């Protein structure tokens with residue numbers, strides 16, 4: 001980026017037209033998917049009012065990063081907002097893009113009357129831990145993740 005060039009900080013709702021770039025960034029996050037798969041998921045997610053998918057992208061440019069968050073309600077904890085995915089492209093890190101994406105999620109959650117934003121981050125994602133702490137997130141626990149393929 002040259003001096004005076006505007007950083008890629010324009011945060012807006014994602015559209016299906018962002019699928020290809022979101023797929024590229026998902027690959028960087030360690031979740032490879034092709035544009036058609038992401039487009040299908042986006043179509044379903046964007047139709048649900050309790051889901052939020054944002055991209056940081058100056059008008060006319062490919063997204064520098066994306067975030068997916070959702071309102072969740074559990075029996076034991078009630079309503080909250082959870083960040084389900086976040087990635088900023090390697091070439092765009094360290095310029096406040098992640099901070100802007102998370103701030104936009106927080107504003108959306110607050111407007112819905114939610115009082116808590118949570119995020120689970122793999123212990124291997126060492127970059128994200130100081131990032132969330134810098135943004136005021138407190139580490140509350142460490143978990144094991146289980147899965148069973150059906």
Ligand SMILES: CC(C)(COP(=O)(O)OP(=O)(O)OC[C@H]1O[C@@H](n2cnc3c(N)ncnc32)[C@H](O)[C@@H]1OP(=O)(O)O)[C@@H](O)C(=O)NCCC(=O)NCCS
Nearest residue numbers: 087088093094095096097098099121125127128130131134
């Ligand atoms: C974590 C990630 C989203 C951060 O995005 P980013 O755009 O580089 O972060 P920002 O530039 O907005 O940083 C915000 C603040 O966190 C700090 N920060 C970010 N990464 C940091 C790091 N690795 N170590 C220390 N501080 C860090 C910045 O210095 C900045 O502080 P400041 O605003 O007070 O100067 C990005 O590194 C990323 O996509 N990593 C790989 C995927 C990942 O881990 N995703 C999270 C999954 S839960």
